[in-house]
Amino acid sequence: MFPPLPNPAIEETKPGFSEKDLIRRSASRIEPPEQRLTEVAKLIDVSKCIGCKACQTACIEWNQTSPEIGFNEGVYENPMDLTPDMFTLMRYSEWDNPETGELEWLIRKDGCMHCADPGCLKACPAPGAIVQYSNGIVDFIHENCIGCGYCIKGCPFNIPRISRVDHTAYKCTLCSDRIAVGQGPACAKACPTQAIVFGTKDEMKQHAAGRIEDLKSRGFENAGLYDPPGVGGTNVMYVLHHADQPELYSGLPRDPRISPVVEVWKGVTKYAGLTAIGLAAGIGFLHHLVMGPNRVSERDEENAEELTGGDGNGRL
């Protein structure tokens, strides 16, 4: 049993982190802070999840997103995908385990993974629209968001969604506003089985290790922690009973990383592009400096006059 999240304090609490704790800021160069905060993480133990959607409800409630009431599509997912109003989503998959012949109901709480190397932030062209705090939280700052949708292309997990109302991007904030005042994320607070727990990243890894051991003792040989190194690790991690096949969990990517296309776009293209443009302008400037203008000579004009049959006095 992990110690449950404390209830909020009655007295006013000062935020535990702020803009001075940023380690990355989209489209900006910043001085990293001297003092780093302890890395936090949310651990989602898939094996303990009962699919009740309390986390979804808590998320809606805390973030006051008020999604529209949807339709029953005949499946458990509701809504069918993440939306600008639904930052987290229970995804259900039924898997016929060929080894045991048992039907397994694999439920995964989808949402932002808070990557250590965030693709959304890398792709973002708007200064300060996406920030990363030294505690690992990746947050969208809506007043700086221009709604271009580049974060969607940058994200290896297909998480951000653009609102059709205010045309800015939304995703899970890891409840940065709650964590700043010593609270855990709303989803973790609401989870009735402690499938979602929150603490420092080290604590979470430790807790996961115990859970994995327990799962292995129950016959889940391939139980393991999902903390993908391709994105530098994540601050939302999963305990999976089948960590060798993350795809089983509604397409959780096996080795997520920022797409090489995005890396090229935001890397060499950006620098080589500006250099090429500068060079072209520079060559033109130099050429003019060395050659001087290409002027039409008197002789050219006379030749034209002769050709047109004039007598050189403007008469034909």
Place this chain on the structure above:
Amino acid sequence: MAAYDVERGDAVHPGRPVTVDRYTAGARINHWITATCLVLLALSGLALFHPSLFFLSGLFGGGTWTRIIHPWIGVVLFFSFFGLFLRFWRANLWRREDGTWLARVRDVLAAQEENLPEVGKYNAGQKFVFWAMSILIIILIASGLVIWDQYFSGYTTIPQQRVAVLVHSIAAVVIIGVWILHVYAAIWVRGTIRAMTRGWVTGGWAWRHHRKWLRELVSAPPDEQQGSKPAKSK
């Protein structure tokens, strides 16, 4: 029979100096609408391309307005350029002398016109600019629609959009390079810009840079064949 590269409205007026009509008012207006769009697109696009140029978004009312307005300017440019394409494509078809001209590009850069073949209304460099612009604008509008998130994000997958945004940025860099070439050539070769402002060039300019075109105009004045001018009293 009109020569392939004599466009509507081209006409030579003997005098001192000889003047040659090169672009109709319609073509000039069409050109400057396209040019304005291209400059605005480059400025707004560069603002989103490199963080150090984000300040350019201030010209458009901030990042959000830049994001909103850029694709619409692109749509205007596409149709405006299409107008130019219809006007100019025939005269930009590749000719035998263009290869020779291109092979002697060193003489071009050294302004040794006497070593160059006589060329028609457009030389190989101008034809390159024309076709490069045509192809790049098709690439840019197509990739641009794919990444126009507000209206078209639902029609493609995210991996497709990633490729589109990369293609769009590379094509944009190339077209800015082509634009620099175009503008520089117009500045370097004196007397050229007037063709696109007032619509005419001097005979000497035509003799020096587009002698074949000038000869065609002199030998077969298009006015009589195409009737593009109001009928004169007989």
